[in-house]
Amino acid sequence: MSPAVTGGPILIVGACQAGVQLAATLRERGELAPITLIGDEAHRPYQRPPLSKGWIKGELEADDVILRTREWFADRDIELITGDRVVTVHRTGEAGVATTEGGRALAFERLALTTGAAARRLLLEGTDYQGVRYLRDADDAIDLRGIFPAVESIVVIGGGFIGLEVAAVARGLGKSVTVLEAAPRLVGRVVAEETSAFYLAAHRRRGTRVVLDARIACIVGEDGHVAGERGRVTGVQLESGEVIPADLVVIGIGVVPRTELADQLGLEVAAGIVVDEACRASDGRTVAAGDCAIMPNPYALGVAGLVRIESVNNALEQAKIAAATLMGEEAAYRSVPWFWSDQSDLKLQIAGLSTGYDDVVVRGDVDAEKFAVLYYRAGRLIAADCVNQPVEFLTVRSAIAKGLTIPAAAAADTSVPLKQSVVDAAPAPDVASSLARASEPV
Ligand SMILES: Cc1cc2nc3c(=O)[nH]c(=O)nc-3n(C[C@H](O)[C@H](O)[C@H](O)COP(=O)(O)OP(=O)(O)OC[C@H]3O[C@@H](n4cnc5c(N)ncnc54)[C@H](O)[C@@H]3O)c2cc1C
Numbered sequence: 181m182s183p184a185v186t187g188g189p190i191l192i193v194g195a196c197q198a199g200v201q202l203a204a205t206l207r208e209r210g211e212l213a214p215i216t217l218i219g220d221e222a223h224r225p226y227q228r229p230p231l232s233k234g235w236i237k238g239e240l241e242a243d244d245v246i247l248r249t250r251e252w253f254a255d256r257d258i259e260l261i262t263g264d265r266v267v268t269v270h271r272t273g274e275a276g277v278a279t280t281e282g283g284r285a286l287a288f289e290r291l292a293l294t295t296g297a298a299a300r301r302l303l304l305e306g307t308d309y310q311g312v313r314y315l316r317d318a319d320d321a322i323d324l325r326g327i328f329p330a331v332e333s334i335v336v337i338g339g340g341f342i343g344l345e346v347a348a349v350a351r352g353l354g355k356s357v358t359v360l361e362a363a364p365r366l367v368g369r370v371v372a373e374e375t376s377a378f379y380l381a382a383h384r385r386r387g388t389r390v391v392l393d394a395r396i397a398c399i400v401g402e403d404g405h406v407a408g409e410r411g412r413v414t415g416v417q418l419e420s421g422e423v424i425p426a427d428l429v430v431i432g433i434g435v436v437p438r439t440e441l442a443d444q445l446g447l448e449v450a451a452g453i454v455v456d457e458a459c460r461a462s463d464g465r466t467v468a469a470g471d472c473a474i475m476p477n478p479y480a481l482g483v484a485g486l487v488r489i490e491s492v493n494n495a496l497e498q499a500k501i502a503a504a505t506l507m508g509e510e511a512a513y514r515s516v517p518w519f520w521s522d523q524s525d526l527k528l529q530i531a532g533l534s535t536g537y538d539d540v541v542v543r544g545d546v547d548a549e550k551f552a553v554l555y556y557r558a559g560r561l562i563a564a565d566c567v568n569q570p571v572e573f574l575t576v577r578s579a580i581a582k583g584l585t586i587p588a589a590a591a592a593d594t595s596v597p598l599k600q601s602v603v604d605a606a607p608a609p610d611v612a613s614s615l616a617r618a619s620e621p622v
Contacts, residue, residue: 187213187289187290187506187507187508188213188274188288188289188290189213189214189215189216189287189288189289189290190206190211190213190214190215190216190288190289190290190291190292190506191216191218191276191278191286191288191290191291191292192215192216192217192218192292192294193218193266193269193278193291193292193293193294193295193441194218194219194293194294194295194296194438194470194472195217195218195219195221195225195260195261195262195294196219196221196225196226196228196247196294196296196470196495197227197228197247197470197492197495197496197499198294198296198469198470198471198472198495198496198498198499198502199217199219199225199292199294199470199499200217200225200247200248201495201496201499201500201503202292202294202467202469202499202500202502202503202506203215203217203253203256203258204248204256205499205500205503205504206503206506206507207256207257207258209503209504209507209509211503211506211507213290214257214259215257215258215259216258216259216261216286216288217253217258217259217260217261218260218261218262218264218266218278218280218286219260219261219262219263220263220264220265220266220281221262221263221317221318221319222262222263222319223242223262223318224246224247224248224249224250224260224262225246225247225248225260225262226242226245226246226247226318227245227246227247227492228316228317228492229492229520230244230245231245231315231317231318231320231321232315232321232342232345232346232349233345233349233522235321235325236315236321236324236325236328236346236349237349237352237353238325238328245318261280261284263282264280264281264282264284265280265281265282266278266279266280266286266441267279267280267281268444269291269441269444269445270444271291271445271463274289275287275289276288276289276291278291278441290465290506291465291466291467292466292467292468292469292502292506293441293442293453293461293466293467293468293469293472293473294468294469294470294472294495294499294502295437295438295439295440295441295468295472296437296438296470296471296472297316297435297436297437297438297471297472297490298316298435298436298438299314299315299316299320299431299432299435299436300433300434300435300436301314301431302337302431302433304396304398304399305397305398305399306398306399306400306401306413307399307431308410309399309400309401309402309410309411309412309413309414309429310401310410310411310412310413311327311401311412311413311426311427311428311429312399312413312429312431313327313428313429313430313431314430314431314432315342315346315430315432316435324346324430327428328350328353328355328428330427331350331355331427331428332355332356332427333355333356333357333358333425333426333427333428334346334347334350334355334356334357334358334426334427334428334429334430335357335358335359335360335415335416335424335426335428335429335430336350336357336358336359336360336429336430336432337360337396337416337429337430337431337432337433338359338360338361338431338432338433338434339359339360339361339363339366339367339390339392340366340367340369340370340432340433340434341367341370341521342432343359343361343430343432343433344359344366344367344379344383344521344523345521345522345523346430346432347359347383347388347523348383348386348388348522348523348524348526351383351386351387351388351524352386352524356425357387357388357389358388358389358390358391358416358424358426359383359388359389359390359391360391360394360396360416360418360424361390361391361392361393361394362393362394362395362396363392363393364392364393365377365380365392366379366380366383366390366392367379370530370534371530371534371553371565372534372537372540372553372555372565374540374542374546374553375528375553375565375567378546378549378551378567379523379526380392382523382524382526382549383523386524389424391418394418395418395419395420396416396417396418396419397417397418397419397421398416398417399413399415399416399417399429400413400414400415400416400417400423401413401414401415402414412427413426413427413428413429414426414427416429435471435490437451437452437453437471437472437473437474437488438472439452439453439472442461442466442468442472445461445463445466446463447461447462447463447466447468448461448462450474450486451474451486451488452472452473452474452486452488453468453472453473453474454473454474454475454486455467455468455469455473455474455475456475456476457475457476457478457501457512457513458501458502458504458505458510458511458512458513459473459475459498459501459502459505459511459513460505467502467505467506468502469495469498469499469501469502470494470495470498470499471488471490471495473488473498474486474487474488475487475488475498475513477489477513477517477533478513478514479516479517479532479533479562479563479580480533480535480536481533481535481536481557481562482535482536482537482557483535483536487533487535489517489533491517491518491519493515493517493518493519494517497513497515498513501513515581516531516532516577516580516581517531517532517533518530518531518532518573518577525549525568526549526567526568527567527568527570528565528566528567529565529566529569529570529573530563530564530565530566531563531564531566531573531576531577531580532555532561532562532563532564532576532577532580533562533563534555534562534563534565536557536562537555537556537557537562537563538556538557538558539555539556539557539559539588540553540554540555540556541553541554541556541588541591541592542554542592543572543591543592543594543598544569544572544594549567549568550567550568550569551566551567551568551569552564552565552566552567552569552572552573552576552598553565554576554586554588554591556588559585559587559588560585560605561576561579561580561584561585561586561591561605562580563576563580564576571598571599572598575598575599575602576598579602583605584602584603584604584605585602585603585604585605586598586601586602586603587601587603
C-alpha cells in the first residue's frame with residue numbers, strides 16, 4: 181500500500197485496545213497525517229483481561245500487560261498523551277478542537293472516539309465502606325492485588341464473567357468466597373442454561389458459595405475513626421437478614437459506555453455511540469469503536485437493531501474498520517465475534533453470537549469439564565461456548581466465518597471429529613439475509 185495523507189490531523193480519544201489498534205491500523209495502511217492518541221489513565225495503554233486473572237493473582241508484572249512500548253509509538257510517529265482527559269470537543273466544518281483537563285487544546289480534522297466503558301455503580305447503602313471495590317481499570321487492579329493477601333473472606337456481587345474470574349482467583353488463593361447473583365442463573369445475559377448450570381456447579385465444586393436470585397439489603401461495616409467516616413466493610417446483608425461476612429466486597433455488575441463526548445457533538449447515542457457497519461457515527465464523519473460503540477452486527481440474529489459487544493476481539497476488529505473509514509476507504513464490520521474467559525483451570529471460548537437461538541446441542545463430557553454447547557437457529561449453527569475445547573472453538577468459528585454449518589445430530593456425536601461434520605448450510609431466510617452480508621474481514 182502506498183503511503184498517503186488522506187486528510188487532516190487525526191485525534192483518537194481513548195488509549196486502550198480500540199484506540200491503540202486504530203492508530204496502528206492507520207499507520208499500517210499508510211496514513212501519514214499527524215495522529216494524536218490521548219487517554220485519561222496515568223498508565224501506558226494496557227490490556228484489561230489479565231487484570232481479573234493473572235494480575236490480581238500476582239503472577240504478572242506491569243510490562244506483561246502493556247500493549248505497546250513508548251518506542252513503538254515514537255517509531256510510528258503517533259503522539260501518545262496519557263493521564264489527561266478530553267473534557268470538551270467542538271467541530272465547525274472540517275476543523276475541530278478538543279480541550280483537556282490538563283489545559284491542552286488539540287486541533288483535529290478527523291476524530292475517533294474509543295472511550296470504552298466505566299464500571300456500573302451499585303446503588304446500595306454501604307458501598308462507601310472501605311474494602312468495597314470495582315474492577316475496571318489498572319488502578320482498581322493494583323489496589324485489589326495489594327489488598328488480596330490480607331483478605332480472608334470475599335463477597336463478589338455479580339455473577340458475570342468478571343465477577344466469576346475474581347471469585348476463581350480468590351478461591352484459588354484459599355479465600356472464603358461467596359458470589360451473589362441477582363438473576364436465576366450465572367452469566368445469563370450471554371450463555372445458555374447449560375453453560376450457566378455448568379459454571380454454577382464448577383464454582384461450587386471448587387468451594388465457592390454461589391447464591392442465585394440474591395436479594396441484597398445493604399453492605400455493612402464498622403464506623404470510621406472520624407465521626408461520619410466509613411470504616412472497614414464487614415459483610416453483605418441479604419433481605420432474608422443473613423449477613424455474609426466479608427473483609428472485601430468486589431462489585432461486578434456490568435458497565436456503562438462512555439458517551440459524554442458523543443453527547444457534546446450531538447451524535448446519536450443509544451446504550452452506546454450509534455455507528456454503522458463502517459463504524460461511522462451519525463454525523464457521517466466521526467468514527468467510534470470498541471466498548472463505547474453500538475452497531476448493526478451481521479451475526480446478531482433474532483435481535484432487532486444494534487448490538488454493543490464488550491470484548492477485545494470486537495474492539496480490535498471495529499478499530500480496524502474505523503481506521504479504514506477515516507482514510508476514506510470502503511469498509512464494513514464482517515468478522516465473527518469471539519470472546520474468552522478464564523476461571524481457575526476452565527478456559528471458556530465463545531465463537532459467534534448466540535442471540536436468537538432456538539436449539540442447543542451439548543457435545544463432550546460436562547462432568548470432565550471438557551465440552552461445548554453449540555447454538556442453532558432454524559437448524560443452522562450460529563455460535564458455541566467451548567469449555568477446555570480449543571479445537572472445537574476454532575472449528576465452529578471457522579465454519580461460521582465461511583457460512584457453513586454442523587448438523588445438530590452430527591455435532592452430538594463425539595466419535596466423529598467436529599471438523600469432519602462441517603457441511604454447506606441451507607439457512608432459513610432471516611439467517612440467510614443477515615449472514616449474506618458477512619464475509620471475510622477487510
Ligand atoms: C477486568 C476485565 C477483564 C476482562 N476480560 C476479558 C476477557 O477475558 N476477554 C475479552 O474478550 N474481554 C475482556 N474484557 C473486556 C475488554 O477488556 C474490553 O472489551 C476492551 O478493553 C474494550 O476496549 P476499548 O478500547 O473499547 O475500551 P476501554 O478498554 O474501556 O478503553 C477506553 C479508554 O478510554 C479512556 N477514556 C474514556 N473517555 C476519555 C476521555 N474523555 N479522555 C481521555 N480518555 C478517555 C478510558 O479511561 C480508557 O482508558 C475484560 C474487561 C475487564 C475490565
